[in-house]
Amino acid sequence: MRSRLQTLGLTLAFLFALGLLLRTQEAPAFRVQTIVIDPGHGGDDSGARSASGGQEKQLVLEVAIRLRTLLETQHSLRVVLTREDDRSLGPDERAAMANNAKGDLFLSLHANAAPAASVSGAEVYYSAFDASLGELPPPAAEPIALVPWDEAQARHFDMSARAADIVHEALQKHVPMSARSIRQAPLRVMSGAAMPAVLVEMVYLSNPAQERAAATHEFKDRLAQALSEAVERFRAFVEAQPLR
Amino acid sequence: MSRRRVVQIAAGVILLGLLAWGATQLLERLVDPQPEVAAVVTPPATPETAHITATLFHGSPDGQALVPVRRDVPLAADAAAQGRQILEAQLDAPPPPYVPVIPRGTRLRAFYVTARGDAFVDLSGEISSAHSGGSFAELLTVQAIVNAVTANLPSARRVQILVDGKEVDTIAGHVDVRRPLVADMSLLRDR
Numbered sequence: 125m126r127s128r129l130q131t132l133g134l135t136l137a138f139l140f141a142l143g144l145l146l147r148t149q150e151a152p153a154f155r156v157q158t159i160v161i162d163p164g165h166g167g168d169d170s171g172a173r174s175a176s177g178g179q180e181k182q183l184v185l186e187v188a189i190r191l192r193t194l195l196e197t198q199h200s201l202r203v204v205l206t207r208e209d210d211r212s213l214g215p216d217e218r219a220a221m222a223n224n225a226k227g228d229l230f231l232s233l234h235a236n237a238a239p240a241a242s243v244s245g246a247e248v249y250y251s252a253f254d255a256s257l258g259e260l261p262p263p264a265a266e267p268i269a270l271v272p273w274d275e276a277q278a279r280h281f282d283m284s285a286r287a288a289d290i291v292h293e294a295l296q297k298h299v300p301m302s303a304r305s306i307r308q309a310p311l312r313v314m315s316g317a318a319m320p321a322v323l324v325e326m327v328y329l330s331n332p333a334q335e336r337a338a339a340t341h342e343f344k345d346r347l348a349q350a351l352s353e354a355v356e357r358f359r360a361f362v363e364a365q366p367l368r
Numbered sequence: 369m370s371r372r373r374v375v376q377i378a379a380g381v382i383l384l385g386l387l388a389w390g391a392t393q394l395l396e397r398l399v400d401p402q403p404e405v406a407a408v409v410t411p412p413a414t415p416e417t418a419h420i421t422a423t424l425f426h427g428s429p430d431g432q433a434l435v436p437v438r439r440d441v442p443l444a445a446d447a448a449a450q451g452r453q454i455l456e457a458q459l460d461a462p463p464p465p466y467v468p469v470i471p472r473g474t475r476l477r478a479f480y481v482t483a484r485g486d487a488f489v490d491l492s493g494e495i496s497s498a499h500s501g502g503s504f505a506e507l508l509t510v511q512a513i514v515n516a517v518t519a520n521l522p523s524a525r526r527v528q529i530l531v532d533g534k535e536v537d538t539i540a541g542h543v544d545v546r547r548p549l550v551a552d553m554s555l556l557r558d559r
Contacts, residue, residue, distance in 0.1 A: 164541065165501075165541060169541060170501075172501035173500075173501065180501060180502075215537060234542070235502070236502035236503060236505070237502030237504070237505045238431045238500075238504055238505055239427040239467040239469050239500070240427065240429070240430055243431045243432055247504065303432060308554075309503065309507055309542075310543060310549075311543065311544060312538045312541075312543065312544040312546075313542070323503065323542075325502065325504065328502070330500060330502070
């Protein structure tokens with residue numbers, strides 16, 4: 125009887141140890157390898173303009189290039205920019221570049237404007253879907269699926285919401301945030317992105333103090349640092365997800 | 369000739385004379401009718417134009433939200449005409465202390481509502497070319513237009529924005545307006 129109990133105990137201990145070993149060797153269900161950074165506007169489309177002539181298209185490109193450097197050098201991520209110079213790109217072209225690159229996160233960078241100069245601070249947006257159009261399609265479970273172009277983002281709704289939270293938390297530590305700094309909106313550029321997608325409005329160019337700050341290297345570096353930390357935290361979150 | 373006979377002849381002559389005079393007067397009237405005396409017509413009192421009280425949406429004084437603002441607009445005969453009246457009022461500059469969320473110079477080109485409840489608001493190109501840009505400012509613009517229509521016209525459930533008669537992706541590069549939009553009060557505040 126005693127030897128039987130010892131055998132049973134040893135067997136259970138062996139199975140427990142084996143389970144622990146297998147768990148530590150299990151590969152993550154998803155890997156984050158490619159980040160698509162989308163500097164908004166460009167070319168004929170200057171985006172928001174400040175009173176002194178500062179242009180959104182230029183500011184977002186400068187931050188995007190800084191962020192690429194950080195992600196490549198500090199986090200060994202593959203980074204794709206939808207534009208690297210001052211050129212016009214339509215929203216579908218941007219989404220197509222992201223999808224063709226098989227991006228794991230789409231970060232669209234913008235600068236904001238408001239009807240009153242007092243409004244200030246960074247804001248993070250993720251997609252909203254019109255309830256009148258019906259239910260959201262199921263989450264992207266299948267690696268290969270035929271998805272209507274307009275529904276591409278809808279399938280990543282949950283992960284986009286989580287990514288927006290993570291970006292929001294990281295930005296809070298580095299730059300001033302607006303009164304309502306995380307929002308949902310039906311934003312065109314994200315609708316065709318077949319991956320988690322977030323749009324960051326980094327600063328209000330309609331606010332004179334923010335406009336002056338945004339023109340400094342220090343502010344652009346802080347923004348890039350905050351976004352780089354957010355990407356790293358998003359990667360950690362995604363790769364900790366259990367295999368479905 | 370008896371005296372009696374003379375009186376009868378005289379009466380007949382007078383009677384014939386009267387008949388001749390009457391006939392002459394009648395013929396004159398038929399040939400040359402007298403102008404009618406102009407009636408003194410008092411113009412009817414101008415009826416007071418009927419109005420409805422519409423809810424419009426302008427920027428709050430601090431620019432952080434939309435605020436509902438009540439304003440009288442002329443009562444119209446049907447939903448399309450009423451919608452035009454409401455949108456014309458919405459495109460006007462807001463009263464102080466509210467701030468405009470629709471670019472100055474934007475005009476309403478057309479407005480109609482389908483039987484399915486989809487309203488089409490066709491605006492002039494200034495809505496895009498004169499827009500300040502930025503996701504937030506663009507959201508305020510789109511929601512002000514959509515909410516002004518759906519809050520005041522029961523027959524309109526959704527609103528499709530057109531620019532210069534054409535469907536567009538966005539007004540200023542951010543908010544997706546390719547499809548009809550439902551009311552969104554998420555940016556609304558009391559004042």
